[in-house]
Amino acid sequence: MVSSMKTLIIIPAYNEELTIGSVVTLAKKYGDVLVVDDGSADRTSEIARNAGAFVIKHETNMGKGAALRTGFEYALSMDYKIVVTLDADGQHNPDEIPVLLEPIVNGKADxxxxxxxxxxxxxxxxxxxxxxxxxxxxxxxxxxxxxxDSQSGFRAMNKKLLEKLDLNSNDYSIETDMIVKARERGIRLMEVPITVRYDVPNKHKKNPVSHGLGVLASIVGLIGYKRPLLLFGVLSLLSFITSGVLAYWALKPYYHGGRIFLTQAIGAGIFAIIGIQLFVAGLTLNVLAKMVRE
Ligand SMILES: Nc1nc2c(ncn2[C@@H]2O[C@H](COP(=O)(O)OP(=O)(O)O)[C@@H](O)[C@H]2O)c(=O)[nH]1
Ligand SMILES: [Mg+2]
Incomplete structure (x- = not known):
């Protein structure tokens, strides 16, 4: 089954000369292929073009999110009805594209x-x-x-989604960003099973710690924005717990007939004040967030 609707397969690629050729060749069966070469220093662009992809090249490396956004803009400008995104490193199997397309083509999901x-x-x-x-x-x-599976880059979407979401992440956090904004704007979201290979030569471009922490930082930012009371509540609770521990430590000698530990007592006071302030900040931002939403 290949849909008759104009489909663009967007492949963000950064130094993927080892795999881009086969990924493009396999993907071509299911639509037009656009490779966004994100400032690669190797022959990614050349190989992609020879395999039959249209290539847009960023002069410098701007990140996966930026590459996808370049692709989405191109798709809208060329009036593609459906867009598929997949990784260039060979971890995704292009022959699973029809599984992702099915709910879009049949109008079951955006x-x-x-x-x-x-x-x-x-x-x-x-x-x-x-x-x-x-x-x-x-x-x-x-x-x-x-x-x-919030970090999966193997996705299909329709034009409506692209028109409605103004994505602004440049890095890997674009995957979460897309889910959060889709949810806010009443987009129908669905999951289908895929396989992922871990025996490819270049499966991760960034080390897992900085990759993960980068995405986590943006998610924590989103939590602060969408659910401030939760984030600030947790931070406030942690401050109060710290304050309690310090207070216990400060008062312990006092109950044994000694004098209180001044440093710990001051620390306890400081953390209690921080806890109160975080809690008030959470309440305030919560009201603001509600007002913005209404
Ligand atoms: N355009 C662009 N693509 C990137 C960048 N970093 C990674 N990618 C691509 O995004 C996809 C997924 O990246 P990868 O590092 O394999 O992610 P992981 O498998 O989740 O660790 C691959 O196709 C990469 O070529 C980047 O800075 N720019
Ligand atoms: Mg990978």
Whole structure:
């Protein structure tokens, strides 16, 4: 089944000369292919072009999110009805594109996410990555109420979604950004099972710690924006707990007939004040966030 609707397959690529050729060749069966070469220093552009892709090249490396946004702009300007995004490193299987297209073509969803959690494919994810993903998925759930494979870059979407979302992330946080904004704007979201390969030569461009922390920072930012009372409430609670521990420490000698530890007592006071301020900030921002939403 190949849809008759004009489909663009967008592949963000950064130094992927080893895999881009085969990914483009396989993807071509399902639509036009656009490779956004994000300032690669290798032959990604040349190979992609020879394999039959249209190539847009960023002069410098701007990040996966920026590359996808370049692709989305191109899709809108050329009036594509459907867009598929997939990774250039060979981790995704282009022959699964029809599975992602089906709900879009049949009008059942506006955004389809390829999920590693629906068919047990998550078992092939290395454990430390699985833990990181668990945290990012949880964070995404807190902001969007959607329990999905939030970091998967294998997705299909229709034109309506592209027109409605003004994405502004430049890095990997674009994946969460898209889910959160889709949810806000009443977009129908669905997941389908996909497989992911971990035996490819260049599967991760960034080290997992900075990659994960970068995405996490943006999710925490979103939590502060969407659910300020939760974020500030947790921080405030942590301050009060710290204050309690210090107070206990300060007062302990006093009950044994000695004098209180002054340093710990001052610390306890400071953390109590911080706790109160965080709580008040949370309440205030919560009211503001409500006002903005109404
Ligand atoms: N355009 C662009 N693509 C990137 C960049 N970093 C990674 N990618 C692409 O985004 C996809 C996923 O990146 P990858 O590092 O494999 O993510 P991971 O598998 O989740 O660790 C791949 O196709 C990369 O080529 C970047 O800075 N710019
Ligand atoms: Mg990868």
């Amino acid at each position: 955004l389809v996410i390829g999920s590693r959690y629906l068919n047990g494919a998550q078992r092939s994810i290395p454990p430390y990555r699985r833990f990181g993903l668990w945290i990012l998925n949880l964070g995404t759930k807190v902001v969007s109420n959607m329990n999905v």
